[in-house]
Amino acid sequence: MEHDSKLRRLLIGSSLLVVYVVGYFFVHGYFRQDNLRGAEYKSAVASLPARVPASAAGAQLNRMIEILQSLERGGPQEMLGLGFDAQPLNDFLGQDLYDMQATLVLLREGQLAAAESKLELLATKVARAQSRSVRLLQTLSALGLILAGGLAVYVLYAGVSLRRHWQQEITVLSEPDGLPLIPTNFSELLEYVVREESSFTGHHAKLKISGADTSQLPSPLSMIVEQIVEQMVRNSVQHGGRPPDVRVMSGKPEFMTVHVAIKETDSDYIVAVRDDGEGIDCDEIVARAVELKLLDQAEADAMLLESAIKLIFHADFHSANKQLSLSETDQSLGELRLLIKSVGGFISIQNQLREYCQFTIRFPKDDIEVKTIG
Structure with missing residues (x-):
């Protein structure tokens, strides 16, 4: 799940970077073209003061008036051999x-003279x-490069993080002195169960074991105890856990x-999962019991x-949001209860x-026997 989150961030970051770069070139191209038109406008207008006629020659004066009126309206311009589109002045x-x-x-x-000063x-x-x-x-270009750089760094970070996560998964499973793929005793099996269920559900958990070993x-x-404890540990991580x-x-x-x-006492074997x-x-x-018609609303x-x-512990009770388990022999609490009763527990x-939640199971030593439950 953490892997999926990292992959999602990488895909989102990459998509944003591509969309941004394409959009940036369109916007930058528009402003660049507008800037070029402005440069032509500036070059043409800069020549106007020198073109004020020395004497009030009618045709030349009228031409100057037409140029100024055309600049005021905007549109196609022809000045000094330059053809360009100008905004209204x-x-x-x-x-x-x-x-x-x-x-x-x-x-x-x-x-x-006064007209020349105005021009x-x-x-x-x-x-x-x-x-x-x-x-x-220039500002647009600088901000564009900064933002593109930031997105690129984010995509790089997401990619490196995803690669590191993938490497860690492979490394952890293949380390010679790490957790064996096939546990050699029950304690290692429970460590394996907690680790795998944590990875599967995203509910990070750690295991603490105390007291006697099941081999005793x-x-x-x-x-039977090993079967019960394994399933209860799985249930704890699946249903009691939450993301960090x-x-x-x-x-x-x-x-x-x-x-x-x-724990072993003089009269009982006691197993607790908390x-x-x-x-x-x-x-x-x-x-949920009402939904399953195990009892009515009254x-x-x-x-x-x-x-x-x-x-x-009802035989027909099961959670509405029960997650898929990594265990192929997933058992309900009703089934575990029957198993406990089968040896007088x-x-x-x-x-x-x-x-918190704690299940405590007591097996009286005098009653330990395999029973058939009808």
Whole structure:
């Protein structure tokens, strides 16, 4: 699951990078073309002051007036042999608006010196607007490179992280002094179960074992205890565990601890499996039992906590959100209860929602025998 998350981040990052690069070239191309048109505009307008006629020659003066009116409207322009499309003058200048009508009045009245000064002011404002366009293009280019670089670094990081995760998986499974692929004793089997179920579900857990070893138990009890404990450990990781970030947010350690204890007294063999996971939600158990038609709503409403929690041992009870298990012999708690009864054992539960859950099994020494349960 962690592998899927890393792969998803890599795919998302790569897709964003490709989309961004394509989009950047389109946007950058548009602004670059706009900047080139601005440079042509600037070059043409810069020549206007020198073209003010020395005398008020009618045709030449009228031509100058036509040029200025054409610049004011925008569109195709022909000046100094340059053919280009220009924005309307005030749109190009932005906040540096230009009083075209005053310039035209000066030209028509023959006040050429004043008109020349106005056209020099126009050339200055056009140059300033074009300079802003250049700075905008430069800023866009710099930001584009920074953002593209950031996305590239993210994709590289996601790729390296995914590769490292893949290498770690292969390395852990192949280390000569690591966990054997085939456990040699029951403790190693439980370590293997916790590790594999943690990887499968994303519910990180660690195992703690204390007390006697199952090899010290009499036959057939040893095999039955191993079967029961293995399944209960699987159940703890599957149903009691949560992803590390969820546990941390609820104030718990990142890893859930599954504690297995086997103890021998003068009269009993005692086996306990405890975890600091989510515990058993009795309300959910009762609701699920109603859904499975194991009891009706009136019975559910009147049911006491002690009776409600026992429903998980009903032969037909199973969780609605039961995950697929790595075990090919996955057993329900009802089946485990029958197995415990087959050797004269008893089971008890200690539970606190969101805190812990513990199953304790007592096998009286005097009653250990294989029984047939009808």
